[in-house]
Amino acid sequence: MIFYKTEEEIEFMRASAKVLAQAHGEVASMIQEGVTTRQLDQRAEEFIRDHGGHPSFKGYNGFEYSLCISPNSVVVHGFPGDYVLKSGDVVSIDCGVLLNGYHADSAYTYPIGEVAPEVIKLLEETKKSLYLGIEQAVAGNRMGDVSYAIQSHVEKQGYGVVRELVGHGIGKKLHERPDVPNYGKRGSGLKLQTGLVMAIEPMVNLGTKNIIQEKDGWTIRTKDLKPSAHFEHTVVVRKDKAEILTSFEYIEKALQ
Template sequence: MIVYKTEEEIELIRASAKVLAQAHGEVAGMIKEGVTTRQLDRRAEEFIRDNGGQPSFKGYNGFEYSLCISPNSVVVHGFPNDEPLKSGDIVSVDCGVLLNGYHSDSAYTYPIGEVAPEVLQLLTDTKQSLYLGIEAAFAGNRIGDIGYAIQNFVEKKGYGVVRELVGHGLGKNLHEGPEVPNYGKRGAGVKLQEGLVIAIEPMINLGTKNVVQEKDGWTIRTKDRKPSAHFEHTVVIRKDKAEILTSFEYIEKALQ
């Protein structure tokens, strides 16, 4: 079901998104060689709760953590653990916040230490594809226009676009309609209307688009074990352009 949001509801999502952006900044300030992903998870949860929110992911369908942390060939839904990060890794950090009854959701992929040039390029291009998708997200356009913008850009560079996992609407629920694929045809799918809040989240693989699910029932990995990158913003559809509610500002500050 698609639920369009009032301006009051959008303000509540914006407040949730600010705590989320700051929590990402806390993680960004810690992320480096030798740190474990469990340490990052604990810090994010502590910060979110200290600021009156709840981690959206913790307890969601039995997921036990506040962050989905997905290194290297893990696309999404990876579990935090006690293995230290090492130079050459990339790691996607996906987080959601529930505040005042409304969810926000965003993700960022980090390079750790010395990362191979083609993998750094994958990160740059995946992040750019997110913004190209956002540029196509305005009232009167369709869901397929968002997916087309992302797919057209990354497939020309030889990357694989994950099909099984997609962006989504969100608000009082973490996952609402419509689904927002990272591939599609121009002019196809649900028509975008003002007040629709969606998470746009390209998941782009260095190799094949094909993925496999691990035995834990959560972790999604690239079939060829090549790296995958993931960037995500929560946005609201407006008349002429989407308004981005989440922010990478605190991440970028921490990484300076």
């Protein structure tokens, strides 16, 4: 069943999204060579709890952390730990916040130090594809229009779009219906209606689209071990233009 949100519910989600955006900013201000991924996770959890929220990922299906931190060839669901960030890395930070009974979810991929130009381009084009997908998230369009916008953009660059992992509806639960694939055909799939809130999240690989899951049951890696990029916003379907609830504003300020 798909749950369409009332304006009151969207206000609750907007509050969750604000804390989430600020938590991302806190993490962004710490990201540099020599920092461990555990330190980033601890800061995010501290900030979220200090602002009355709960980290959406912590305890989700047994996941023990507040952030999914996925460096280099890790696509998503990486564990924070003793890994020390170094120049040349790219690292995806995915975070969710539960506040007032509603979730928000977003992700951003960072370059660390001197990163190869082709990898910087992967990040830029993946981020661009997110916004191209969001442009299609208007009432009357189909889910396939969102999916196709993402896929067509990144495949023109020669990248691989992950098939097994998709975006999702979001609200009282972190993952709700419908699925939001990053590949598909224009004019196909669910007809979008006002009040649908979904997390759109392209996961794009420099090489093959194929992935493998590690023995920990969580970590997803590119099969060819080439870098991957991941960007995500929580978005409301509206009549003329999608509304983005989450924000990269605090990240971008921290990176200046």
